[in-house]
Amino acid sequence: MRVELHTLSAADREDFVDAMARSRSFHGAWISAPTTAAEFDALLRRTEDESFVSLVIRLREDGRLAGVFNISEIVRRAFQSAYIGYGAVAGLEGRGYMTEGMRLVLAHAFGELGLHRLEANIQPANTASIALVRRCGFVREGFSENYLKIDGAWRDHERWAIRAELWEALLDVPMPGQPAQ
Numbered sequence: 001m002r003v004e005l006h007t008l009s010a011a012d013r014e015d016f017v018d019a020m021a022r023s024r025s026f027h028g029a030w031i032s033a034p035t036t037a038a039e040f041d042a043l044l045r046r047t048e049d050e051s052f053v054s055l056v057i058r059l060r061e062d063g064r065l066a067g068v069f070n071i072s073e074i075v076r077r078a079f080q081s082a083y084i085g086y087g088a089v090a091g092l093e094g095r096g097y098m099t100e101g102m103r104l105v106l107a108h109a110f111g112e113l114g115l116h117r118l119e120a121n122i123q124p125a126n127t128a129s130i131a132l133v134r135r136c137g138f139v140r141e142g143f144s145e146n147y148l149k150i151d152g153a154w155r156d157h158e159r160w161a162i163r164a165e166l167w168e169a170l171l172d173v174p175m176p177g178q179p180a181q
Helices: 010-022 037-046 097-110 127-135 164-170
Strands: 003-007 053-059 065-075 081-088 117-122 139-150 153-163
Touching: 003 097, 010 037, 010 065, 037 053, 053 097, 065 097, 081 097, 097 127, 097 164, 117 127, 117 139, 127 153, 153 164
Parallel strands: 081 117
Antiparallel strands: 003 053, 053 065, 065 081, 117 153, 139 153
8 A cells, every 4th residue: 555544633734734725626616625724623623523534645655645535424323324525635646546545444434433334425527536436346326416515506416335245345356456365
């Protein structure tokens, strides 16, 4: 793995705000990531609630922030489910860092967090994001018109999800370019 997974902390503030501000046009209408210290602090406060986890991936070689993953609306009891949202850092896209990061996040979600299901809601034109979840074993479950309000407009989304048993089955499948275990 070329990336490491870390729980978001106050120590990430400067790197995070800078990376997301530089990535604003890259993210376009897909996501609205925090780009100020106040917005970052609000995100960090959300992590105090047990229904929200924010994780960052950093490059092992130099510690640069490469992406962020949020697991939100965690519901326990018989459901054990949550939503996942994420964003890459502009300039580092297309190198497989988010794929490696997503695999670490899934291991964390289905391992330490004990979740059974994660759902990603993605705008249909966001082909890079759809390709990411598809590579990581998510399956398309449906389509929701005007599902989320992003950048001031209600936007359609495809619903993609992965369950713990699907993830476990994928663990025996080697990633491209890696030998079987």
